[in-house]
Amino acid sequence: MAAPPSRRRQAPFLIGLVLILAALPVGWFVFLREPPAPLPPPEPPRPVVTAAEAKKVVELVLSSFEGDVQVRHGEGPWESASKDMPLRPTDVVRTGRGSWAVVLNGESVELRMEADTEISVEELSDELSKVLLGSGLATATVRGRPNVRHTFVLKAKNGDAEASTSQGTFTMSNNGKGTVSVGTREGDVKLTGKEGKFVIVRAGQRSIVRPGQAPTEPDAIPSTVFLKMEWPTRKKQRKAELAVTGHTDPGNRVMVDGVSVPTDADGRFTLNVSLKDGTNTVQVTAVGVGGARQEEKRDLRLDTGPIMDVENPWGTTGGSAP
Structure with missing residues (x-):
């Protein structure tokens, strides 16, 4: 049975309506929707920073010196120092009698070496400077800088002592066998x-480290230096070589006529003095890490002439002359 004419006429209308409704979202998406914002350009790849680059190696510089100062690069020969000579890890610097030297690490560290002192460079980076004090006496000044933290370490050779600071001034002495004294001036x-085991040595204090021991409790830096000599009792000496003993505080530095003399862990020392005919003035100086010093002088006379036997004109063996 055929459909009524009215229904046949409605079918195209309904199909068209459905098509129009289906096309509305597509038209909105194509013609009316705002285009999306453009994507930002891709960032350039960031460079990879390795650990070695993070600790960029810097140089120490031998900025100034006076007297006999020598430098050795690695295992090479000793050579005379020159102004502004760069120093790298494994380099060694030593000062002779009556000499001094100043080593700089940019604006961060200044290290002054006194006479008869030897140091070697252990490690250098933007964050850390590490120097080994072989023997002698050295003063370090470490300056803090904004947004930069730099630590300076001064380690004693042949011992356990290690001093470190990020800002301050301190002096370290090493007798060459690991007995160390540290005095702090600032910071x-x-x-x-x-x-x-460690202690914090504050401004105006000192501490002593002996081999195999922990640091002593910090106390005030003495304003005077203890020095006691045991000079010979005879006014005239018959031998050209003379041994003289003395005693000072542990960690103090002892100089005889400008030459460093090693001390033991208790501060005792022996001087081998060479005498010339006539009067010899021997000067002994003890220096503490606070800068105080004590001196003792003694005139020793060498007389190697023949010993004259005085004849007894009375021919007696004792008693008084008649």
């Missing part, structure tokens, strides 16, 4: 000894 210094 705070961390002084480490055996098994990592």
